Amino acid sequence: MRKEHMVLSALWFGNDRPKMETFFKPFVGECNKLSQDGFLWTHGIIEPRSVLSKVYPIICCADAQARCMLQNMVQFNGYFGCGFCKHKGEYDNDSNSLKYPYCIPHAPLRTNAGTKSDSIEAEETGMRVNGLKGVSILSFLFHFNIVAGFIPDYMHAVCLGTVRRFFFMWIDPTNADKPYYLGQRLQLLCDRISQIKPTKEIQRVPRPLDVIKYWKASEWRSFLFYSLPILSGVLPPMYLAHWAMLVQSMFHLCSTNISHHSLRMSEFLIGKFLIFVEPLYGKKEMTYNIHILSHMPDCVRNWGPLWCTSSFMFESYNGYLKNLFNDTRAVPQQIFTNLCRLQFLHRHYVKAVSPTVEDFIQRVLFHKKVTKSANYFQLPHFEIVTLGTPEDLKLTAALRLALQDVIGERIISVTAKCYKRFIIDNVLFSTTEYSSKFKRTDSLIEFNDHVAEILYLIIFKNHNCRRTNCECEEHVLLVLRELLTVQRLKCIYGGLNSEIGCSVSFIRQVRNGRIYSTYPHNQFNKAMDILYEGKRFVVTLPNRLEE
Known part of the structure; x- marks a missing residue:
């Protein structure tokens, strides 16, 4: 909006x-x-x-x-x-x-x-x-x-400030004698980063470390949230535990819903992170960007999550303005003229025009691709939009049992329509099979503190009618594979009197579990997938709104 x-x-x-x-x-x-x-x-x-x-x-x-x-x-x-x-x-x-x-x-x-x-x-x-x-x-x-x-804008202070500075400090050859130096482990970090499959909400797929000086703010934001599994076993435990406190606190402050408990926990973790910066890295690292972290909980308390007030959308709009001029002469006039034309089109175009014209206008105004094969299904509290042509899926005995547990009646249908992509509340999801073809995944979801991957979106009528347009109830169900939590990531170092670090709520190591079914709902959180050295980590995104 x-x-x-x-x-x-x-x-x-x-x-x-x-x-x-x-x-x-x-x-x-x-x-x-x-x-x-x-x-x-x-x-x-x-x-x-x-x-x-x-x-x-x-x-x-x-x-x-x-x-x-x-x-x-x-x-x-x-x-x-x-x-x-x-x-x-x-x-x-x-x-x-x-x-x-x-x-x-x-x-x-x-x-x-x-x-x-x-x-x-x-x-x-x-x-x-x-x-x-x-x-x-x-x-x-x-x-x-x-x-x-x-x-205190977190795009500049955290992503381009603290996160970027710390990583460059870890790989700076002048720090080769420091315990936190990672210059000799860069290839291992590159290999791990290459195994990350981000979601559509993350604009850029992680780029190699040899072009790290060109990383954008959004890439540093992504690195912040997936960094702990990547750095595990590479960064010394004491430094990893210290870094985890910043990661967990920023996750809380960038979440969609922030409780008073989460806000107090963020204040505590940021305070403890700041206390140990100087003992671990020296006074030279007590920069303004480090100090400004202490004011971010108050900003969230006053104005909501950090993503609500960040510079990301404005910086993105600056890039949009750069496309509104073609010549080096009279640049401001070109920008204003072209912007006024687009605003006029935005106000006056009517969606009753032909599909071809509407598709063109959507591309010009919103940079959106309008999918031709889209079907709309109205569920009790929201709408689900399926994309692409459905496939016929044979309902095996295992699938019928999974569906039967949800709808509460014996499954007599032998086939169902299966969709590989769908949209709920403007959020794109896809099946595991579809995501496996690409560098991104939109098939991992987290809800009610459980993690699963989407196998199928199934739409069927549990009947044996021979009429084409019968009025039997149509069921819309998701078939999921449960991902069992092996362990949540815990980065804690030291004893009771000098303990640093924290348990990380949004990162967990998982293994495959049972196949089950559920109704789709609009409370799904999406997650990133990291697979390396025989381990699989799921990293839940703090929100579904920030791109």
Whole structure:
């Protein structure tokens, strides 16, 4: 929903960064008018009525460099460079840079009122006050909190920041004398990574480590969640246990549903992860990105899962804008002209046009492929869409018993329609046989703390009618192979007084179990498949919405 309704309110084109007071002044004025006066729009077609809606700007997503410009404060490499707390930072002579060592008690959090007061004082005196250089243009936005309204974007801070930095540190030849050095085990890591089968939601199939410097943020995000089985037995146990605390905490904070217990557990794990960074890796690794991890639980508490407020969708849209110009002259005009054309088409095209035209418009607007062979089946609480042409499946005795356990009656049908791909709530699933042909798998599911792989989607009528269009009940069932948990991944090191690590809830080693049947439902979570050295690991995705 958010990706399909993004608004481009301003565009900057130039060699230097814009002056924020000038660039954002029209935006602030327009937003204040929309939050006070609102705007009228028409709801309904048969009985249209006017509705007054108001717009409230509440969240600003930006990377660290842009965030300090928007808050009008020093950068993260200056004293008091954190926009969320008053951690002063310490200068490290060895690395010749500012570091943020973990301290107890924690530095006091910044407040909206306190930050505005400090910014006014800095504006009047011309001196920096707690890192603030003056009044921010965004402080004039009605209903916007100049501190809590900003979020520590996990795309930059975690994926491109912490995860990338740690892995490059592990393979950096200058660290060859360190216990965590993995430079001599790169081929083993490459072999393991090549055995990963991600789902459709993961945009890129894992690339080899020889091109790791070209990895995108989405690839580092994927690596974060599948890294533990890959690093198991390679990274020393103490360092693996330490890394597991970051992995598990980020899984909680990126989940679809986050309980208070999960949020508290994430805070605990992040705190413990931060405590041990300096003893394990040295003060040089106490960077701003490491420090900003401590503010992510509060961000989730205020605004929801990290994927809701990340930069991924905006960075993706930047790539979309790059395709809207063809010449180096008048680039902004080309972008706006082509964007207005696409928006006009989006507003005015009617789905009653011919299938060929609709297919073309879908491809242009949404980059979607419209499948011709699609059938729709309405189930009690959701709709299931089957893709492709069905095949006739002979119901063996074992299959009939599995189906009989679910529908509660003896199976008299001898064949059923079998589909290899289907969609539930805009999420694609496929059978194991279909996925085996590709580098991706959409056949592994997790629900009710159980894991299984999809063998068939079966649609049949349990009858012996000879009429073609009889009114007998049609059953839609999944045939699954249960994947029994051999063990959940546990990365714990040390004794009671100095134990680090945690049990990892979303990664388990599995083996094949019985074949059974169940009704499809919209609570399935998808999972990645990792098979190496005779072991099979299933890695459940934190959510089904983030791509």
